[in-house]
Amino acid sequence: MCVLPQPPTITHQSPKDFIIDPRENIVIHCEAKGKPHPSFSWTRNGMHLDIDEDPKVLMKPRSGTLVLDISGGERAEEYEGVYQCSAHNELGTAVSNSIILRQSRSPLWSKERISPIIAQKGQSLILHCRPPAGLPPPIIFWMDNSKSNSIVCVSQALNGDLYFSNILPEDSRSDYICYARFPHTQTIQQKQPISVRVLDNKPVDEREPVFMVPSESVKLLKCNASSFPTPAISWVKHNSEIPSGRASFLNFSKTLRITDVSEADAGEYRCIANNHHGSVHHTIRVTVNAAPYWISAPRNLVLAPREMGIITCRAAGHPKPSIRWLMNGLPIESQDPSRSVEGDTLIFSEVQTGSSAVYQCNASNEYGYLLSNAFVNVLAEPPRVLTLPNTVYQVIMSKPALLECVTFGSPLPTITWFKDSMLEGNAYVFHENGTLEIHKSHPSNSGKYTCVARNSLGLSENHVYLEVKEPTRILRPPEYREVQRSRDVVFECKAKHDPSLVPTMTWLKDDGELPDDERFRVDSDSLTITDVTESDAGTYTCIINTTLDQDSASAQLTVVEQPGAPTDLELTDLVARSVQLTWTPGEEHNSRIKKFLIQYEDALHQSGVWHNLTEVPGTKTTAHLKLSPYVHYSFRVLALNNVGFSRPSMPSRQYRTSPAAPDENPTEVKGHGTEHNNLVITWKPLTPQQANGPGLQYKVMWRQQAIETYWTSVSVANVSKFVVSGTPTFVPYEVMVQALNDYGPGPKPGAVIGYSGEDFPSAAPGDVRVLLLNSTLAEVRWSPVPLESVRGRLQGYKVHYHRERSLHQHSSHYNKQSTEIFSPNKTSGKLPDLLPYSIYSLRVTAFNGRGEGPTSAAQRFETPEGVPSAPSFFKVSTFDLDSLMLEWGPPYERNGRLTGYTFKYQTVNSKNDLGLLEELDLPSNQSSFTLHNLPHSTRYKFYISARTQRGAGPMLTEEAVTVLDRGTINALLPPRVVTSSLAPPLHTNVTSLLPPVAPAFGNVSSSMSKDGALISWEYWGTKKLLYVEYIIDKSDEDWHKEKVNGSQFHVLKGLKKGLAYKVRVVARGHDDRAVHHSEELLVKVSAMVSPQVDIATQGWFIGLMSAIALLILILLIICFIKRNKGGKYPVKEKEDAHGDPEIQPMKEDDITFGEYSESDFDEDHKPLKGSRTPSSGTVKRDGSDDSLVDYGDSGDTEFNEDGSFIGQYSGRSDRDARHDSSEPPSPVNAMNSFV
Structure with missing residues (x-):
């Protein structure tokens, strides 16, 4: 990678005013960077500093930092001076400040003798400090041996003097000491103690405030005033406001401090001192003089050859600083035509390669200076993209996205962004540094972006990628919880986040970490706190964090419990029938008290039993209680909030009320009879609190209404009823019950009406008639009984009826009794739910409170015919390839004379759509029917109902399917041997040989093995889901089911030993509805399964098989010899022997068992597999002996419903017996076919 040249730049230097500690080595810092790395040199006091001349002066390698070693005792004063560092490489020179x-210096106070100061009470006083000059200046403070001077009438001036506004006798002290702390040397110097004595021998004259010394600071304005009493100080600024954010008042407002002073703080500040004698003010004029400070410091400049540029150097201060330019640390030369100086600006034009340099700007005034370096680097470089290629930026949807494209080049490259095409428009912001900003990210903004940097020397590009992620959102935030102490609480916090981001959940309590307590359990989306205590209350915050964003939600937890018990119960205003109760509520425990419950105990009548007396709202703490006489009261109070009741308060002191006569009489007074000649008077007795005194009794009074004038009375105690005997039957009486005790009777009672006892009615309803409305409903009518025969209050009529028998000749008798009750004003009623075609008998009675009277004469009536019930059963089985047989039973309830059966059927396709409905009428004596010539493999739905003259009854339905072809029949037939049966055949045709359809099971069996119960079966139905279901015998639990995967056997494992199970095989549809099921098997699991023995390895079995094999061999030899002898007879004899097949002897070969195949039907005309010839030794061979019907008619081949054979290998069949008796066979089907 090519390294670009760069002029030096100062990166670190020591402060301008560098005060050192003389006890340590001196380190003067100077660090710089550049390409190539710069070299360093120093000047001291304007002269070149030769590092090599002084062995105590060292310069760190690849650095300009000087280390002055004075550990050998050298004096630090020898190295004082003005130092300046220069960093130089081939492109220029940068200089330091x-x-x-x-x-640093911390001189001692000069020795002085300070005379004690004597002052009069109330005068002002100044204690001068005059600290020695130090470098830097010391920090001044005053102390004594006991306390500091933090009182309102004492303050410290900026020069360190201590001011007393008015001195007091308690200010007398001999140890006022001024301290000077020098921070660089960490030393404290102290002045000699000053003694102050305050005289109090003259009266103190109060006076107006007088300013003692004005302040001259521009940052700290002091205002010291003297007066008695001590004045109050306030500040104002002329024509402006004191800056509130930067101004503060110290030392009882005697000092105004302004921080970050600027030129705007200049002006007049007025200090006002006042007391009740007057006020005085002092004006301080503030002028802000400022050392230079930067407005815009010069910045480095990179130019291409023949480009132009500027460097500005803008500084402010008071007075205004002057600007001086230097180049490489030297005054700038003015003869360079490519460079010009205009005040604080350097202008470059048509720069040339090799004109790189470092320029210094010096801004100075009388209060200081500023020095800053800025280089001009002239380069010709093609663009480079410095951002790492293929950087992936991730941003949350709807947030701004910033894609960086940091470049370098000279001339300065222009940046263009592309995503499929060049980006432009208001949706994007193109920053000067090359960064692309997308205001509001959307998933469509995801993808590949390309930034291209171009200048006159070439171009460079870079690819970055943006992924816009879904924001993290809390969908179910925690909710406010109010929980009782010791309970558990759960805060839920379920969030949604971008699938590619990994979230972390953090819980806070009151903005801090959760307590380190195992009761706090944090799960993936919840916080659980167990066994909550009062300290757990607070605000819980759930924070979901990803690498890009976060979401948070908070909820409050309030821990509540029952309120504390009330205290301080007090009784006041005690009178005979009331008292005032007051109390102090207990703690609410974060749940407002809703009410108070006041209870009382009666120690006289029920000691230890508390009764509820009254309730008052939770805002009250007093209650006016009404009391009863003759009670020993103690009170207690319970508080109720949302959690529950508090513990009871301690009982109040006992209050006893005096006895009195009863205030009330018993309630619920009634009179009624239990016999026909008595009157029972009952009442609700008074409680001990209602008795009002000892000796409670009840005065019972009665008289016959409208007959007797005088009351008969009796007094009783400790009872709640009284029986009056010898009364007339059911007559009205007036009854009263009055309470009385040892202190007198209660109020006069009111009379109630009661009746003496009733007697059974003496007459039965007459003129009973029955009107039949239909076959199941009849109406009964009667005449009412005379009122005098009721002998009580008539409550109604009862009709008792029962079904004697059905009119059908085979019907049995019925004795079930039914009763209908009718109101006393009724003279007719309906009898519902009668059975048709039946004989009924009924009687009518009247009844009162005592019971029923005599019954009317019995009335018999017959119900007409109705529709019958459904047939007792209905099943469908295959008859032939294109035939189906239907069988049914008569209805259980015929409800009349059967006139026949209605039979309907229709096809059902694979979509369960129903075809055209066909209907047939069948006679009443028919119980089976065969449909012929049906299409192969077709599903049918059948309906059958019974009829009487009144119509058809409810239908039974069944479904079945015709088989596909003859091969299907052969495949479905079970390979078993058929034997003769002594049982008469139900239906003897080919249907018995074919398995049932719709769908059906056959040969269901079970066997036990060491693995479990093996259940096997054969299934001939349509494709369904098969299950083996089982249940413990005679249990009420649900059936257990196990699914079968395509096989015809299943092993039930885990059955308990010693139990019996019911097992069945079920075919279910896709809706899990049972379509068909097999008969139930009873499988018994033995308590101990015996080990299985392989019979083939037993010695006795091998011997038996050998004997049988030998016997068979002998028989074959004998048969072979006889066959050879039998072949020599005339043909005529052979024909005569075959003339009558009915008497043809059966050969031994006929006994052999052959394979069951289609040829058995079509070619050889042999019997069905497993069949036997009749015991008479003859075989019938007429023109129909090749038909299956003859075999189907045979009694030897009877099947059960599941297709299995009935019968054993012993005995003769019914057909054999019929042949022996020479009786013709009876027809089997009443109807062989129906076209």
Whole structure:
């Protein structure tokens, strides 16, 4: 990489006024940079400093820093002077400031004898300090041996003198000491102590304030005034305001301090001192003289050959500084035509290669100077892009993006930005330094950017990339929580961020770190605090940080608990029936008290039991309580907030009220009868607090209304009822109950009306009639009973009815009783939910409060026919390749005479759309039906309902599918041997040989192994999801299910030993609805599974198989010999032997088991696999012996619903018995076909 030449630049130097500590080595700094690296030289007091002449003077390598070694005892004064450093290379010379090196000094106070000062009380006094001159000047302060002088009537002047506005006797002291602290040497010098004695032997005359010494500082304005009493000081500025941000008042406003003084602070400042005797003011004129300060310091300039440029040097001060230019540390020459000086500006034109130099600008006035270096470097360089190539900038969406393009070149290159094309418009800002700014970033701004730098010598380009990221946002911020102490609280903080950024979550409590406590648990999107305490209350802040942005949200946690118990209960205003209670509330614990509950204890009647008395709002702390006589009261108070009740307060002192007569009588007085000749009077007794005194009794009074004039009364105690016997039946009585005690009776009670007891009604409703409204609803009508027969208050009528039997001849009897109740003003009512075609019986009674009266005469009626219930069952099975058989059972409730069945069916396509509906009427005595000539592999939906003369009942539905072809039948048939059965055949046709469809299962079996229960099955239905489901036998739990993946067996593992399980195989649709299921198997798991034994390796099995093999060999030899002998007979005899197949003997070969194949049906006309010939030894061979129907009609081949065979290998079939008796076979189907 090519290194560009550069003139020197001073980078670090010592201060202009350099005060040194004489106890340490002197280090004068001077550092510079440049290309090539500059060399350094020094001047001292304007003369060249030869470093080599003094061995104590060293210069650091590759640096201009001087080290003056005075550790050997040399005096620092010998090196005092004005130093200046120069840094030089082939392009110019840079110079440092003139550094004045001086040794710090801290001289001692001169020895002096100070006479004690005597002053009169109330006079002003000045204690002079006069510190010695030091370098730098010392810091002055006054102290005594006990305290500082921080009192209003004492202040310190800028020159160090101590002022007393009016001296007091307590100011008498012998140890006023002035101290001078010299900061460079860290030493403190002190003046001789000054003794002050204050006399108090004359009265003090008060006087107006008088200024003692005005201040002359431009930064600190002092205002010292004397008077008695001490005056108050204030400040104003003439025609302007005192700068509030930079002005401060010190020492009881006696000092005005202005920081960062500028020329605007010049003017007149007025100090005003006043007391109640008057005021006086003093004006201080402030003139701001300023050393030079920069307005615009000169800056380095890089020019190409024949370019022009300027260097400006602008400084201000008071008085205005003068500007002097130097080049390479020397006065500038005026004869160079490419350079001109115009005051504070250097103008360059048509610069040439080799005219590089360092220029110095010196701005000075009487208060100081400024010196600054600026170089002019004349270069001819093509553009260079200094920004790293392929830099990736990432920015958050809607935020500004800054893409840098730092370049160098001479002449100065121009920068152009591209993204697919040149960028321009208001959406972009092109900064002078080459930076591209996008005001508001959008995802469309992402991509590759190219910056191109051009000048007259060439161009350079660089590629950078911008990625605009989604902002981080807290979607669910934490929310305010109010939680009880010892509970847990969770703050949620869920955020969304750009997927490419990795977020970090930080939680703060009150803007600080979370406590180091294991109760605080931070999860990915929440903060959990367990076992909350009061110290956990505060503000919790969730901060989501990424490398580009952050978002935060805060929530407050308030820890609450029940309020503290009230205290300081006090009773006042004690009278016979009331008292005033006051208390002090306890702590609210961050939840406002809503109310106070006042309770009392009656130590006389219920000691230890507290009763609620009254409640008052939470803003009150007093309550006026109404009391009852003859109670020993103690009170306590509980406070309630949102959390709950506080603990009870301590009980108040006991207050006893005096006894009195009762204030009230018992309530809820009633009179009623429990028998037909009595009256029971009841009431709610008074509480001990209502008794008002000892000896509580109840005076019970009664008389028959409108009959008796005088009251009959009796007094009772400790009861709440009284029974009056011998009363007439159900007559009105006036009843009263009055309370009385040892101090008198209660108020006069009011009378209530009660009735004596009722008796059963004596008459039954008459003229009972039944009107049939329909087959399930009847209306009953009756005549009301006479009022005199009610013997009480009539409450209504009851109709008792029951179904005796159905009118169907095979119906059984029913005894279930039903009752309908009707109001007393009704003389008719309806009996709902009757069963049609039935005989009913009913009776009607009247009833009152005592019970029911006699029943009316029984009325029998018959309900008309209704529609029947659904058929008891409905199933569909295949009949042939193009046929389906339907079977059903009669309805459980015929509700009339069956007139037939309505049968409907329609096709269903793969989208579950229904085809044209076909309808058939079938007779009532038919229970099966076969559909022929149906298309192969077609799905059907069937409907069937029973009919009476009143119409059709509800339908049963079923679905089935016709099989695809004969090969499908062969594949579906299970390979098992069929045997004869003694059970009569249900339906003997080919349907019994074919598996059911819609879909169905067959050959479901189970076996136990060491791995579990092996369940196997065969499935002939359409494609469904198969599950093996199981449940513990006789349990109420849900079925467990395990999915089967395409096989026809499944192992159930994990079954518990010693239990029995119900198992079934279920076919489910995609909606998880069960379409079909197999019959349930009962699988028993033994408590201990015995080890499996391989039977093939057992000795007895091998011996048995050997014997059987030998026997078979002997039989084959015998058969071979007989066959050879049997071949020699005439053809005529052979034909005669085959003339009647019905009596043809069965050969031994017919017993052999052959393979089941399609040829068994079409070619050889052999029996079905597993079938046997009749025991009579004959085989029927007529014109239909090649049809499957004959075999389907055989009783030997009966199937269960799941397609399995019924029967064992023993016994004769019914068909054998029929052949023996020579009876013709009965027809099987009532209808073979229907076209």
